[in-house]
Structures are given as C-alpha cells and as structure tokens.
Amino acid sequence: MTLTIATSLDDILAGLAQGARPIAGGTDLVVGSRQGKGSLPDTLIAIDRVAELNTIDVGADATRIGSGVTHARLMTDTTVVEQFTSIADASALVGSPATRNVGTLGGNVMNGSPAMDTGAPLVVLGAKAELASTSGTRTIGLDELWTGPGQTSANEDELCVALVIPNRPTASGSAYVRLEYRRAMEIAIVGAAASVEFDGDAIGAVNVALTAVAPTILEVTGLNGIVGSALDDATLAQVAEIASEQAAPISDLRASDKYRRHTIGVMARRAVDAAARRAAGEQIAVPVNRALGVGAVQ
Amino acid sequence: MSTPSNRTLNAVELQVNGVAYPVAIETSRNLSGVLRDEVGLTGTKEGCDDCECGACMVLLDGQPINSCSYLAVQAQGREITTIEGLADGDDLHPLQRNILAMGGVQCGFCTPGMLMSATALLERNPTPTEDEIKIGLSGNLCRCTGYAKILDSVAATAVEIS
Numbered sequence: 123m124t125l126t127i128a129t130s131l132d133d134i135l136a137g138l139a140q141g142a143r144p145i146a147g148g149t150d151l152v153v154g155s156r157q158g159k160g161s162l163p164d165t166l167i168a169i170d171r172v173a174e175l176n177t178i179d180v181g182a183d184a185t186r187i188g189s190g191v192t193h194a195r196l197m198t199d200t201t202v203v204e205q206f207t208s209i210a211d212a213s214a215l216v217g218s219p220a221t222r223n224v225g226t227l228g229g230n231v232m233n234g235s236p237a238m239d240t241g242a243p244l245v246v247l248g249a250k251a252e253l254a255s256t257s258g259t260r261t262i263g264l265d266e267l268w269t270g271p272g273q274t275s276a277n278e279d280e281l282c283v284a285l286v287i288p289n290r291p292t293a294s295g296s297a298y299v300r301l302e303y304r305r306a307m308e309i310a311i312v313g314a315a316a317s318v319e320f321d322g323d324a325i326g327a328v329n330v331a332l333t334a335v336a337p338t339i340l341e342v343t344g345l346n347g348i349v350g351s352a353l354d355d356a357t358l359a360q361v362a363e364i365a366s367e368q369a370a371p372i373s374d375l376r377a378s379d380k381y382r383r384h385t386i387g388v389m390a391r392r393a394v395d396a397a398a399r400r401a402a403g404e405q406i407a408v409p410v411n412r413a414l415g416v417g418a419v420q
Numbered sequence: 421m422s423t424p425s426n427r428t429l430n431a432v433e434l435q436v437n438g439v440a441y442p443v444a445i446e447t448s449r450n451l452s453g454v455l456r457d458e459v460g461l462t463g464t465k466e467g468c469d470d471c472e473c474g475a476c477m478v479l480l481d482g483q484p485i486n487s488c489s490y491l492a493v494q495a496q497g498r499e500i501t502t503i504e505g506l507a508d509g510d511d512l513h514p515l516q517r518n519i520l521a522m523g524g525v526q527c528g529f530c531t532p533g534m535l536m537s538a539t540a541l542l543e544r545n546p547t548p549t550e551d552e553i554k555i556g557l558s559g560n561l562c563r564c565t566g567y568a569k570i571l572d573s574v575a576a577t578a579v580e581i582s
Contacts, residue, residue, distance in 0.1 A: 123428075123446075123447045123448060124428070124430075124447055125430075125447045125491060125493045125494060127494070127496065127497075145491070145494070148489060148490060148491060148494070149471065149489065152450070152489045152490065152491060153470060153471045153489045155448075156450070156469055156470065156488070156489060157470060162447075162448055166447070166491075168494050170494075194483075217471075217559070218474070218558050218559025218560075219483075219484055219537065219540070219541075219555070219556060219558065219559055220471075220474070220477060220484045220485050220486045220537075220559045221471065221486075221559070223480075223483040223484060223485060224480075224483075224485055224490070305558060306555075306558030306559060307471075307472055307558070307559060
C-alpha cells in the first residue's frame with residue numbers, strides 16, 4: 123500500500139479519481155483497521171496539509187467551514203462558538219485532546235456514524251455538504267448525504283470539502299447535549315441538538331435532531347405545534363415526548379432501546395432549554411454538558 | 421493489524437526530538453511501533469492499541485496524538501517529541517522531577533504518555549485550573565495511582581514554571 127501527502131485540493135481530487143482514499147487524522151480509519159473492522163485502503167492520500175480545507179469563511183449569507191478543520195479548533199473558534207455554538211459543544215466532547223487535535227469535521231460527517239457528535243448540530247443549523255471531484259462540485263443536504271450507518275451517497279471520487287451553514291438570525295441560539303457514561307473517550311449513548319429562535323417572548327422557530335437513536339442522525343418533525351408558545355415546562359415536556367416517540371433506537375451493549383428512547387427525550391428537552399437560554403442572551407460555556415452538569419459527573 | 425497487500429518499503433525521514441532519523445518502513449506501520457522498533461526510542465508505550473489509554477501519546481508539532489493509531493509515514497515533515505525529548509541531558513524536566521518526587525509513578529507504564537499530554541497542556545496553558553488539568557489528561561489512563569498524585573504533580577509544575 124502507499125500513502126501520498128497532498129499539498130493541494132487538485133492533488134487530492136486527482137488521487138481520488140484514480141481510486142485513492144482520503145485520510146486526515148485517521149482517528150476512525152486507522153483505529154478501525156487496528157480493531158480489525160477493515161483493512162486500510164491500498165492507496166491513501168493524506169489531506170490534512172491542504173490549506174484550502176482548513177478555512178472558516180464567513181460570507182454574506184452563509185459560513186463555510188472547511189472539512190479539514192479539527193475539533194480542537196471548532197471548540198474554540200470565535201465564529202463557531204458565538205454563531206454555531208452547538209457545533210462547538212459537540213466538538214468539545216469528541217474523544218480526548220489527542221482525538222480532537224487531528225480529528226476533523228469532514229471526517230466526522232463522512233464516517234457516517236449515527237453516533238457522530240457534530241451531525242445533529244449541523245442538521246439543526248441547516249448545514250449542507252459541499253462535495254468536490256475532478257468533474258465538479260455539488261452541494262447536497264445532509265438528509266441526502268447520510269444513507270445508513272457508515273454509509274453516504276457521496277461517490278468514491280468525491281471529497282467533502284466543506285460544510286456550508288446559513289448565517290444565524292438574531293435572537294437565536296443552539297446547543298448539543300449527550301448522554302455519556304464517562305467524561306472522555308466516550309461515544310454518545312444518545313444525544314440531541316437544538317436550535318431556537320425567539321420572536322419576542324415566544325418561540326419563533328425550533329429545530330431538534332437526535333444522535334444514536336436511528337440508522338442516521340434523525341431530524342425531529344412535528345414541532346410546529348410549539349411555535350408561538352412560550353418556552354415553559356409544558357413546552358419542554360412536549361419536546362421530550364415528541365423526540366422519544368420518533369426515536370427508533372436499537373439495543374446494544376451500551377444501552378437498551380427502552381433506555382435510549384426514554385433518555386433521548388430528556389436530552390432533547392435539555393438541548394432546547396439550553397439553546398433557548400443562549401438565544402435569550404445567556405452565556406452558557408462550551409460544552410453545555412460540562413457547564414450545566416448534564417453528562418457524566420467526575 | 422491485517423497483513424499489508426504488499427511489502428513496499430518507504431524511505432522516510434522522521435524528525436524526533438530534534439534529530440532526523442532515516443527509516444525504511446511499510447505504509448501500514450504505526451508511529452509508536454516505528455519509534456520503538458526502528459528509531460529505538462522505547463519510552464513511548466503501546467497499551468491498548470485502540471486510541472483509548474494514551475500510553476502511546478507523543479507530540480506532533482507540539483500537540484498530543486495517539487501514536488499507536490497514527491501512520492508513521494504521515495508524520496513526515498512534522499516535529500515529533502517523545503518522552504526522551506523532555507529531559508535536558510541529565511537534568512529532568514520539572515514535570516518528570518515532580519511526578520517522581522510526589523509519588524505519581526507506580527508501575528510507570530502510563531507515565532510517558534501522561535507527561536506528554538501534560539507538556540502540551542502547560543505549553544498552551546501555563547496556569548491551568550484543576551478541571552483544565554483533568555481535561556488535558558483525559559486521554560490518559562492510569563490503573564495504579566488513582567490519579568491524585570499525577571494531577572498534583574502537574575499542578576505543582578504549573579506553579580513552579582509560571
């Protein structure tokens with residue numbers, strides 16, 4: 123097998139067109155191969171030194187986050203923390219400092235795990251994935267991208283080069299919380315992201331997406347009923363009920379389906395509450411799990 | 421790990437603790453294995469081989485990585501720092517001196533990885549809170565000490581160097 127270190131996006135796309143597979147931090151690919159989940163691809167192209175993939179560009183209508191931006195940067199970058207806070211919440215929970223130093227947003231998204239932490243935040247923020255190949259670039263919704271556990275609709279010769287997120291309205295906030303059994307090197311038992319926008323004192327818009335309760339990240343539907351309501355206990359209880367109803371969890375060694383179905387409601391409720399508090403101007407430090415003591419205790 | 425489909429060797433130069441080491445390695449070799457078996461620096465340990473325990477922690481351009489699950493060829497052109505790079509000749513690094521003096525070493529297997537994470541932490545944050553130290557070392561497992569003495573020795577070092 124061979125590994126080439128790319129220095130430009132053109133290098134990468136030419137390599138992929140000839141059958142090479144991309145590697146950034148290797149925190150899924152190399153770890154997976156050492157666990158025996160699969161062998162390493164015969165031809166690898168390292169994409170982590172390409173400057174074009176490592177930018178965060180704030181445009182007039184949308185912000186473009188390069189797929190090579192690491193979790194360590196996402197959890198501290200001012201734009202991400204202030205505007206797309208749920209992504210920072212999620213990135214701060216990924217693995218350990220070592221994982222976050224080399225693990226990337228694009229890697230998390232394209233690995234396609236239903237337990238990916240950045241996925242639910244990206245969904246509630248309305249992100250789209252920009253895919254490039256030697257034949258051109260296309261931008262698709264995440265619901266179109268993720269087709270099953272570990273599966274995406276991207277062609278073999280396509281690289282996810284960026285996630286494009288609409289800029290945020292005023293009086294809005296987002297948050298990501300997850301259930302975890304320990305504070306580091308953890309994978310979500312379940313998790314929930316929420317985005318809330320206020321219209322005066324009432325909820326103007328609300329989006330919720332769920333982690334690790336379906337074959338892909340699950341966007342909750344049917345929340346229109348609470349638009350126009352005040353954010354009170356009854357509203358939050360409704361969010362929890364709807365999220366639990368729509369979840370389609372499995373039982374595995376980490377949790378039973380019943381436990382996941384119950385706790386996803388709790389996480390959804392907490393995510394909406396934290397997002398709303400941020401939308402109202404409260405400063406809740408990243409990650410919400412630590413600031414509010416939502417996750418594992420020490 | 422699975423047998424590579426071919427055994428082509430790559431001539432690679434790895435920069436470790438400021439010294440250039442030319443090695444001939446297969447693409448599939450992990451960095452910890454190459455550091456131990458080709459470069460000859462055995463301070464870096466392999467524990468879980470699964471990115472969980474942190475015994476293999478080294479610094480890549482100053483930031484901690486799990487070298488058990490990092491391809492050595494991908495480290496070309498980067499500065500690698502291992503536990504052997506901390507002391508200045510016979511003078512131990514303050515972290516090494518403090519962890520010894522404060523009883524933070526028992527079996528010693530986790531110690532190199534702990535100290536590499538601690539080195540990176542103090543480099544970016546010379547005055548960490550207790551919680552920041554815990555987060556900084558959160559990718560390193562110790563099965564002997566109960567962590568208290570390790571955390572104390574990092575805190576003492578922070579006070580000493582700041």
